[in-house]
Amino acid sequence: MSQTAIDQCGEVERGAGIICGPNSPIVVLVRTCQRIAASDATVLLTGETGTGKEVFTRLIHAHSPRASRPLVPVNCGAIPEALLESELFGHVRGAFTGATQGRRGRVAAAHGGTLFLDEIGELPLSLQVKLLRVLQERTYEPVGSTEAIPADFRLVAATNRDLAEEVAAGRFRRDLYYRLLVCPVEIPPLRSRTGDVPRLFHHFWGAKGETRAIDPLVIQAIEAHDWPGNVRELENLVERLSVCSDGPVIRLSDLPPSIRGRAQAGALTVVPAATPAPAATTPVPFPSDALASAPAPAPAPAPTPAAPATTPPPWMAPPAAAAESDPLRFGDSIRPPLAPCVAEGRPLDLPRLLRDLEDSYIDAALARTGGNRKAAADLLGLQRTTLVEKLRRRNREASIG
Numbered sequence: 001m002s003q004t005a006i007d008q009c010g011e012v013e014r015g016a017g018i019i020c021g022p023n024s025p026i027v028v029l030v031r032t033c034q035r036i037a038a039s040d041a042t043v044l045l046t047g048e049t050g051t052g053k054e055v056f057t058r059l060i061h062a063h064s065p066r067a068s069r070p071l072v073p074v075n076c077g078a079i080p081e082a083l084l085e086s087e088l089f090g091h092v093r094g095a096f097t098g099a100t101q102g103r104r105g106r107v108a109a110a111h112g113g114t115l116f117l118d119e120i121g122e123l124p125l126s127l128q129v130k131l132l133r134v135l136q137e138r139t140y141e142p143v144g145s146t147e148a149i150p151a152d153f154r155l156v157a158a159t160n161r162d163l164a165e166e167v168a169a170g171r172f173r174r175d176l177y178y179r180l181l182v183c184p185v186e187i188p189p190l191r192s193r194t195g196d197v198p199r200l201f202h203h204f205w206g207a208k209g210e211t212r213a214i215d216p217l218v219i220q221a222i223e224a225h226d227w228p229g230n231v232r233e234l235e236n237l238v239e240r241l242s243v244c245s246d247g248p249v250i251r252l253s254d255l256p257p258s259i260r261g262r263a264q265a266g267a268l269t270v271v272p273a274a275t276p277a278p279a280a281t282t283p284v285p286f287p288s289d290a291l292a293s294a295p296a297p298a299p300a301p302a303p304t305p306a307a308p309a310t311t312p313p314p315w316m317a318p319p320a321a322a323a324e325s326d327p328l329r330f331g332d333s334i335r336p337p338l339a340p341c342v343a344e345g346r347p348l349d350l351p352r353l354l355r356d357l358e359d360s361y362i363d364a365a366l367a368r369t370g371g372n373r374k375a376a377a378d379l380l381g382l383q384r385t386t387l388v389e390k391l392r393r394r395n396r397e398a399s400i401g
Helices: 003-016 025-037 053-062 081-089 125-137 163-168 174-180 194-207 216-224 230-244 257-264 320-325 350-368 373-380 384-400
Strands: 043-046 071-075 114-118 154-159 183-186
Touching: 025 053, 025 183, 043 053, 053 071, 053 114, 053 154, 081 125, 125 174, 163 174, 163 384, 194 216, 194 230, 216 257, 350 373, 350 384, 373 384
Parallel strands: 043 154, 043 183, 071 114, 114 154
Antiparallel strands: none
16 A cells, blocks of 8 residues: 555544545545535435445534534434424424424524424425425524524435435425535445445554454455445444454454354355465456466456456456356346457447446346346445436437437
């Protein structure tokens, strides 16, 4: 790892309280959030449950001009609908039975600071209208009052729902959706940033005051896990190991069956550096005439039945037997239908080839999942909204062509 990469990673960790590796997508995401923070623009954080949306909210608030003022969180899914309006906007004395005195709401508490509406997809339609008015007029009326009170706050909203789908289903107002969609930030799931898993594990382990050693197989197993619960699931695992494991060393047997199962089944054979050195210098098998001047060992990584038993990267063509059994699969990855080939003197339309390759991946994923877009997006490592937009783009191009 270069010193520059180490410095970049350290900057992210020290400046944001977010743990990640130097090549993690989180590095770019943190810098994006820091740029957004300098403005008063509304931010919509999306991502699966447990990815750290509240952590990024605190990052945005801490780097904003409003950092000295309060950050007020509201979980829209945890407060009963009948109480949510009063909780947000407050109420005056006598507004309803039992209101013996007035009470200011969260909007007033966030005056000059940041209002964080978590799980905004759970907000009832009746309150969506009132929130939209607050964002447009920058005033609000407490329950039982007709007096308009100025609202001065920066809004950060978060959801694990696909709001575009909620709009299509009539459960979320389209005008409010576009009002929120000023600075959208999509937080990637932990399974797409596996290089961060060991760092996060050791961070949480140290935060528990633990000094016990960790068996390397444990780290391999947690890197191989899919983490459907994301960072929150990993943090809970660390707490479980700290509380329930009594040995001086944390071993594979201390992990839950769902995590250690893949390791015991032999899925972690990729840890030793078993890939031959020439593969690093010639990652894509080109035709033999293009390799005429290459050193003698260079043709070794070409995909032949005699290739090493380790799982090659997904861009490498599979052995003939694997291709015959399932031409679109190799190991656990969808692969391109053909290995790259460049012929001398024949120009390529590379953008078109890349678009065709992307379309072949999408078609293969949709075919394998029976047209289920969410499952297909998971196979492709995309958010469902990203896949839907790619399909819409393709349909538009097809109608124009």
